[in-house]
Amino acid sequence: MSDKRISHGGAWPVSLNGLRAFESAARHLSFTSAANELGVTQSAVSHQVKALEDRLGAKLFRRTSRGLAVTDEGLALFPTLNAAFEQVTGLIDRFDRGVRQEVLTVSVVGTFALGWLLPRMERFRQLHPFVDLRLLTNNNRVDVAGESLDCAICFGDGAWRGLEATHLMQASLSPLCSPAVAEHLHAPADLKDTTLLRSYRGQDWLTWLAAAGLSDQRLSGPVFDSSALMAQAAMRGFGVAILPLEMFEAELQGRWLIQPFTLAVSTGSYWLARLRSREPTAALISFRDWLVGEMAEYCDPSR
Incomplete structure (x- = not known):
């Protein structure tokens, strides 16, 4: 050399x-x-x-x-x-390879990545082959500037300092559990005798219980920093998890998870966030527009 x-x-x-x-x-x-x-x-x-x-x-x-x-x-x-x-x-x-690709580094909250984004990634690749997509997962704690990210998909209210947030979808939270556990749940009050699987967002259960008229219920049970991991624990019969329904449609359709009560609440939405101080690249614009279009189709009540 x-x-x-x-x-x-x-x-x-x-x-x-x-x-x-x-x-x-x-x-x-x-x-x-x-x-x-x-x-x-x-x-x-x-x-x-x-x-x-x-x-x-x-x-x-x-x-x-x-x-x-x-x-x-x-x-x-x-x-x-x-x-x-x-x-x-x-x-x-x-x-x-004769292809001028543009790298796009995206950090995605793990639940959204597994439950919504990955099943649609091949469609994005076919429509936008010039984008070299790099996916990282996060547990909703992400530093777009510090981690040199082009953008991030996060859960919350979208009001993050220094970031421009594009709304993607609202999340409907409801208790989910295995079929065996669901057999013993006939009314929300039955949760008092059940292990509640909790995420690091403590308000999720509190909001749902308040809406169900159970504000006095004491929260106890293991805490998870990943909704995907909490869902696995629920499927194995370890307790009842509070999870976003839209992210676990496959598990619900396959009856690996059961929604024992129809009541659902919202504590936030999924957003695509990028730095306001940085001009969006062609790859980022393509990814954002594709996401917004996919969301419009997904949320269409006639679909």
């Missing part, structure tokens, strides 16, 4: 080959594997890493009884290099 160097002012230039050799060796924790990946000899990798260490004035690797280990200085360098090389490789791959 021909050696290119990056110079900063009058400083001794940094070898790109050295950076690449270090990144590969740190990722594999092996000079041999790095040499195979880069198509050079092991001694060449060792030489490049040693030259980089001399340039930085710090050891990047150390030998242990278990093999190669990355030093603290190496650990500080690796994430930035790894991300940079992955971005460059991805960009070149897209050029090789």
